[in-house]
Amino acid sequence: MKTELTAVALRKLPRPESGRLELTDTICRGLNFRYTARGERTWSIRLKVHGRDRRFVLGNYPAMSLSDARNAAGHMRAEVTAGRDPVAERREARHAARVDQATSVSEVLGRYADLHLAKLKDEARRHNALKRALKIHMARPMAELSKADLQALVDDKARKTPVAANRLLAGLSHFAGWAHRRGYTETNIGERLEKPHRETGRDRVLTLEELGAIWNAAEKLGPLWGGYIRLLMLTAQRRGDVAGMRWEELEGDRWTLPGNRTKNGKPHIVHLSEPAVAELECIREDAESARGLIFTTTGKTPISGFGRFKERLDKLxxxxxxxxxxxxxxxxxxxxxxxxxxxxxDRVLNHVATGSRVSAVARVYQRSELLPQRAQALDRWATILLRAAGEPLAGQVVRLGA
Structure with a gap:
């Protein structure tokens, strides 16, 4: 039966009493959802390969969501259109992997890093996280690694840092799926791992009194970490963006983040208020060079150890x-x-709305830089912060709504 599949409808779909129920999506051509009386729910797509009808299984629901299934179907269609036979390729890959059953977890992870992680902005962070998690299994043959091994790694992480365990689960699941598609494991051992922690949206809003206390405590952390936390507060930018700030990105009262450092891949201009410029000048006095990373202890990499730093800041x-x-x-x-x-x-935070339902007016605002208004907003924010900390701003700052 052809119908427009929705996430809500799939969740509420009753199990068939016998046989199987098949639904074909009208949004993604060829995408099929199969629900059997035994409770199995699978995604597949029918395509012609060299003139023959072929059914390609994409994954199981709900481990693979509707949006993921549509994306996977699109990728599969593109591969077939390009003349490839994904099923035959996977069969050959599995055969090659059986020839070399001794391929270690370490070797497979290295290939995963070269072929997949190298394309990502946060390649090093993801690679290091997987190496730390899989450390005790590195010498084992990849074919011997089990789903229970991966679940144990996630559960161990969850005992100390539940949210971080969720991130680890996502990383291990993708790695395991990649390894399975290339024939290193007989089954996808990363599929349907149990999520250890249910996350909810945060509604924590720091009060002005709390912000003032954090600002004043930063002074006791020294020019490097103290300057970092104050720049984080004054610019309202992401912690990784501020940690990676470079002297050559600064010009007067503007900080320009290149597209390869921003979350959306586009250059982003941040106004620097008078207090922000003053913080940077203090750091510059202690810096050995006015080039390269600003917040660094090695001269080669940004500051790290945010957990220890945050614990100290909380105490102070x-x-x-x-x-x-x-x-x-x-x-x-x-x-x-x-x-x-x-x-x-939103423009200060570098948030850009997406999707077909964005209004024409919203799209105009997205294209507009609104630089003067953003500068006024950050100047106003500096005034709010310094007053909260009991340090009236010296100098001329524009006050909105005054």
Whole structure:
């Protein structure tokens, strides 16, 4: 039966009493959802390969969501259109893997890093996370690694850091799926691993008093870490973007992040208020060079050890139960209370709405840089922060809504 599949409809779909139920998506041509009386729910797509009808199984539901299935179907169709036979290729890959059953986890992970992770911006972070997690299994043949092994790694991580365990699960699942598609394992051992922690949206908004306490505590951390936390507060940018800030990205009261460092891949301009410029000048006085990374202890890599730094900051400030990302939420919340435009705040945060339902007016605002308004917003934010910390701003700062 052909129908427009939806996530809600799939969740509510009753199990057939006998046989199987098959639904064909009208949005993604050829995508099929099969639900059997035994409770098996699978995604597949029918395509012609060298003139013959072929059914390609894409994955199981709900491990593979509707959107993931549509994406997978699109990739499969593209491969077939290009003249490839994915099933035959996987059969050959499995045969090659059986010839070399001794291929170690370490070797497979290395190939995964070269062929997949190397394409990602955060290649090093993901690779290191997998190496740490799989350390005890590195010398084992990949073919011997089991789903229970991966689940144990996730569960061990969850005992200390539940949210980080969710990230590890995602990384291990993708790696295992990649290894299976290339024939290193007979089954996909990363499929349907149990998620250890159910995440909910954060609603933590730091009060002005808490922000003032954090600001004042930063002074006790020294120019490097103290300057980092204050720049994080004053610019409202992501923690990784600020940690990777370079002297050559600065020009006057502007900081320009290149596209290869931003989450959306596009260059982003950040206004530097007077306090932000002053913090950078303090760091420059202690820096050996006015080029390269600003926040670094090695001269080659950005600062790290955020967990230890955050614990110390919590003790010094007396503020607990918050994350560095909550500083961005605080900026958005308190600026909204001060009457600043939501579109301006979003541009400061480098949030860009996507999707077909975005209004024409919203698209115009997205294309607009709104640089003067963004500068005013960050100047206003600096005023709010310094007043919260009991340090009235010296100099001329534009006050919106005054």
């Amino acid at each position: 400030s007396g503020v607990a139960g918050w994350t560095l990302h909550d500083l961005r939420t605080a900026f958005a919340s308190h600026c909204a209370e001060a009457g600043l435009s939501e579109s301006v705040v």
